[in-house]
Amino acid sequence: MSFHLSTQPLDPVALKASLADAHAGACVTFEGWVRDHNEGRPVQSLDYEAYAPLAEKEGARIVAETLARFPVTRVVCVHRTGALRIGDLAVWIGVASAHRAAAFDACRTLIDEIKARVPVWKKEHYADGTTEWINCATRGDHAGP
């Protein structure tokens, strides 16, 4: 029942083991992998940065809301920070429940809410040497000047 940040590589085997529960019949996991492209541009690596105390506080609120809303037995979420390469694991979310519908719904809600609310930022490094903070462009954007 937790949300944490990690500066170290995530260990999905240990994380999934922490969900084990004889009452659970279903386990759904979501993994966010660093992929080699974004919106048509070749990506070489990326950096995740977090406002750690508030990220962990907001993540814990999201976990608590999910537990209140769906009948699940265990929830674990971990988000990497630091420099990541293609194929690295950026986020791991696991949910166990008696029945599968709740595990799917809860897992999907968790990643949707984490992406929308937790103060974590992603900087992509492209093959042409340029970089971009995702979602921070100010041109071609209705909210921009």
Add this chain to the structure above:
Amino acid sequence: MSFHLSTQPLDPVALKASLADAHAGACVTFEGWVRDHNEGRPVQSLDYEAYAPLAEKEGARIVAETLARFPVTRVVCVHRTGALRIGDLAVWIGVASAHRAAAFDACRTLIDEIKARVPVWKKEHYADGTTEWINCATRGDHAGP
């Protein structure tokens, strides 16, 4: 891109590794675990039996339908047969995709269709020594005599 039956314990680490793909940004897995109760009765163990050739044929059709319907990069499904104990892994489904919505939708569709269509049967052994083939009761059932 496969559906298989296995008489041996499943290895989720090796199965997930088979989904790795630099184009994929999301991986959703579903695991069916043997749980210690079903409809209020304490379960001690269970047996899965399959009509293997048709199970693999129907499973392959479900995988092909899923690939045609959702933009996913890799799909792997494995279902155990034989005698299983509480906590054992009965089914493992993994889907990788560029974006997470397709991975969630495809993974959920796969387990729903597998449960509805693939000729695999489950016999539960209860704490009181009785057994039951799930879904095969003929009393208290509208389709019964």
Add this chain to the structure above:
Amino acid sequence: MKTVHVHYFALLREQRGLSQETLATSAPDAAALYAELRARHGLTLPVERLRAAINGDFAPWPAPLKDNDEIVFIPPVAGG
């Protein structure tokens, strides 16, 4: 009369007491054959709750039979 090969799984296998048998029948289709077998062996599942497979794939009821066909009566499935 034709010769057919019947395979049983799960509850049907237990109630029939064997996994496979070869038998002669005048039944024109799998539905009629199941009715015969159900009466003879006291199988509890009504035909409405089964599917049929002939020669390795699903066959819609009544599932006509030919000589030497392999028939599987498929109880309600419960994988996952």
Add this chain to the structure above:
Amino acid sequence: MKTVHVHYFALLREQRGLSQETLATSAPDAAALYAELRARHGLTLPVERLRAAINGDFAPWPAPLKDNDEIVFIPPVAGG
């Protein structure tokens, strides 16, 4: 005048060229303070695309300031 502690992350950190500063301001709230800082340092993000956090939790705009508050301007998030 009050003294406040401002922390910068991501694009704002790079544009400001530092992670944290302590400064004196007459701004009554975080929105006014951001307007000052944006003009002074050429920050590109408009205030409408930011959230504010004061003393470790989100604070709705305009986010009134007291002496010694710790302020974080939160660019659009992009976890996952």
